[in-house]
Amino acid sequence: MKMKRIYVxxxxxxxxxxxxxxxxxxxxxxxxMVKALKDVHINPRIRIEEEGNIHFAVSCRHCEEPxxxxxxxxxxxxxxxxxxxxxxxxxxxxxxxxLMCPYGAIMPSDTGVMQKCxxxxxxxxxxxxxxxxxxxxxxxxxxx
Amino acid sequence: xxxxxxxxxxAAVGCIEGIRQQDKNGEIVVVADxxxxxxxxxxxxxxxxxxxxxxxxxxxxxxxxxxxxxxxxLGKKATKIEPQKKWLFLxxxxxxxxxxxxxxxxxxxxxxxxxxxxxVRKRHTFMSLDDAKALDAALKADSRVLIMxxxxxxxxxxxxxxxxxxxxxxxxLAPGILPSILEAxxxxxxxxxxxxxxxxxxxxxxxxEFRDNTALLSSGKEIGFDILVVAVxxxxxxxxxxxxxxxxxxxxxxxxxxxxxxxxxxxxxxxTESYDITTGESxxxxxxxxxxxxxxxxxxxxxxxxxxxxxxxxxxxIGFFGLHMITAGSYNGERFIRKSGRDYKMLVSENGVxxxxxxxxxxxxxxxxxxxxxxxxPLETIDYGLxxxxxxxxxxxxxxxxxxxxxxxx
Numbered sequence: 001m002k003m004k005r006i007y008v009x010x011x012x013x014x015x016x017x018x019x020x021x022x023x024x025x026x027x028x029x030x031x032x033m034v035k036a037l038k039d040v041h042i043n044p045r046i047r048i049e050e051e052g053n054i055h056f057a058v059s060c061r062h063c064e065e066p067x068x069x070x071x072x073x074x075x076x077x078x079x080x081x082x083x084x085x086x087x088x089x090x091x092x093x094x095x096x097x098x099l100m101c102p103y104g105a106i107m108p109s110d111t112g113v114m115q116k117c118x119x120x121x122x123x124x125x126x127x128x129x130x131x132x133x134x135x136x137x138x139x140x141x142x143x144x
Numbered sequence: 145x146x147x148x149x150x151x152x153x154x155a156a157v158g159c160i161e162g163i164r165q166q167d168k169n170g171e172i173v174v175v176a177d178x179x180x181x182x183x184x185x186x187x188x189x190x191x192x193x194x195x196x197x198x199x200x201x202x203x204x205x206x207x208x209x210x211x212x213x214x215x216x217x218l219g220k221k222a223t224k225i226e227p228q229k230k231w232l233f234l235x236x237x238x239x240x241x242x243x244x245x246x247x248x249x250x251x252x253x254x255x256x257x258x259x260x261x262x263x264v265r266k267r268h269t270f271m272s273l274d275d276a277k278a279l280d281a282a283l284k285a286d287s288r289v290l291i292m293x294x295x296x297x298x299x300x301x302x303x304x305x306x307x308x309x310x311x312x313x314x315x316x317l318a319p320g321i322l323p324s325i326l327e328a329x330x331x332x333x334x335x336x337x338x339x340x341x342x343x344x345x346x347x348x349x350x351x352x353e354f355r356d357n358t359a360l361l362s363s364g365k366e367i368g369f370d371i372l373v374v375a376v377x378x379x380x381x382x383x384x385x386x387x388x389x390x391x392x393x394x395x396x397x398x399x400x401x402x403x404x405x406x407x408x409x410x411x412x413x414x415x416t417e418s419y420d421i422t423t424g425e426s427x428x429x430x431x432x433x434x435x436x437x438x439x440x441x442x443x444x445x446x447x448x449x450x451x452x453x454x455x456x457x458x459x460x461x462i463g464f465f466g467l468h469m470i471t472a473g474s475y476n477g478e479r480f481i482r483k484s485g486r487d488y489k490m491l492v493s494e495n496g497v498x499x500x501x502x503x504x505x506x507x508x509x510x511x512x513x514x515x516x517x518x519x520x521x522p523l524e525t526i527d528y529g530l531x532x533x534x535x536x537x538x539x540x541x542x543x544x545x546x547x548x549x550x551x552x553x554x
Contacts, residue, residue, distance in 0.1 A: 007549065007550050009550065010542070010549070011506040049538045050538075051530070051538045054538065054542075056537075056545070056549065058537060058549065061548075061549075066276075067433075067511075070158070070436050070437050071433035071436070073184050073186045073187065073201070073432045073433075073434070074184050074187060074196070074200075074201065075184060075202065075203040076203050079203075089200060090195055090196070092187065092190045092199050092414035093463075094186070094461055094462070094463065095461040095468050095470060095507055096432070096433060097511075098508070098510050098511055099459055099461040099470045099472065099510050099511055100511050101431060101509075101511035102511050102512060102514070102518075103512070103537065103549075104508070104509025104510075104511060104512045104535055104536070104537070106391060106511075107509075110283055118542075144550075
């Protein structure tokens with residue numbers, strides 16, 4: 001379906017990792033970024049890949065035909081208005097979604113059940129924090 | 145249009161969702177012999193160890209059938225199909241007419257012929273919610289449990305009950321555990337981990353005979369037990385369609401559109417054969433993701449759409465006592481093996497494509513490997529050295545990466 005998705009433009013990515021910090025902060029329940037992240041090993045839902053001078057961010061693509069949702073043994077993953085959401089209360093951490101996702105965009109949370117990008121629908125009011133905080137517009141939220 | 149589905153697990157749910165992508169109004173009737181709302185079958189081990197509940201293990205929300213506008217007939221057994229008239233007979237005498245029929249009858253535990261087995265009173269299997277409830281009710285804190293079969297089901301059962309049984313012994317004819325997904329070296333490492341949790345293995349050994357509550361093994365060992373769990377394999381439930389004249393080999397034979405050999409009868413899930421693209425062989429791939437995707441494909445085709453189920457591979461994500469592993473494909477070909485502490489990884493390539501992999505411990509981003517197998521990506525088009533180190537999109541060309549991360553997603 002036509003909807004806004006997160007897209008990355010690796011030419012503009014500086015490899016600054018701010019998206020990872022903004023993601024981790026948006027996912028925390030803190031209101032102060034320093035309190036939320038100082039001395040914390042962050043576990044963001046968007047991850048930078050880097051090699052030499054190439055950098056880019058990877059997060060859930062919100063696929064039209066998501067393999068993670070089809071494979072989930074618990075029915076914990078679902079599509080709501082095009083956005084792939086996870087019910088962490090149902091998830092048992094079996095990792096089948098990790099087996100299925102061709103982008104490597106779903107990973108364990110700190111509690112062992114899985115976490116993924118939900119376009120900040122639950123956390124930052126639907127404006128993805130990684131996009132908001134990207135200093136070079138290497139990550140955008142738009143319809144293509 | 146009237147769709148009738150036999151079964152109420154992953155394949156049937158996939159079929160319902162597939163039908164509703166195409167046809168919002170057709171009548172859907174679901175017939176299943178189990179009395180429950182659709183639930184996750186693999187969740188039963190998590191239920192026993194307390195990591196889920198009967199409510200949370202529902203495979204779809206409580207309002208699923210209502211939202212999908214389905215009539216459900218639970219606790220009803222289908223006994224006969226009359227393909228010419230397009231009738232389905234139920235045990236209670238009801239006859240249901242269908243336009244399109246889905247057979248998603250699943251599989252059942254295989255019970256071997258062993259002397260004295262039929263007389264074992266506390267004999268259990270481990271595939272259904274009722275199985276899990278019965279086993280749970282039988283268990284006492286000092287119960288000695290003997291599990292026949294060190295495969296996926298037997299070992300998930302062991303994990304599920306480990307904290308509430310007195311002693312657990314596992315016996316298997318194979319020399320290594322999890323023989324369907326692991327080879328010797330990896331199997332040994334996982335076995336050691338499971339043994340460290342107090343589970344006892346008797347491998348390359350089999351039960352010759354049961355005498356009351358004692359199993360006599362081929363090796364001469366005698367194992368006393370209070371509860372027996374038989375988990376030596378599964379058999380597809382094919383009898384219903386076989387009687388109706390549908391072609392059956394190792395499972396129900398279907399084409400890429402999930403049609404059986406008889407018109408308007410489709411089949412999906414554990415009861416069918418799948419064509420494994422990594423070996424070129426057809427056999428039942430009794431795995432939940434495949435069942436769902438087959439069911440969805442059947443549903444789309446039943447409702448007039450066109451969809452092919454043609455990328456099946458064996459694949460498993462499973463964990464025991466905190467040690468995760470992900471495996472996929474087949475293991476004939478050139479190997480790349482990497483070990484580091486508890487982490488183990490093997491990649492297998494043949495004729496320039498990835499055929500299979502095993503990851504134990506660190507399973508991060510394994511799906512990138514699965515996609516290479518599924519898509520038969522020519523390894524010469526990616527940086528195989530880089531991707532062997534860890535699954536990463538960096539190994540793809542910039543153009544391919546732009547497509548993956550910048551284009552509309554599949």
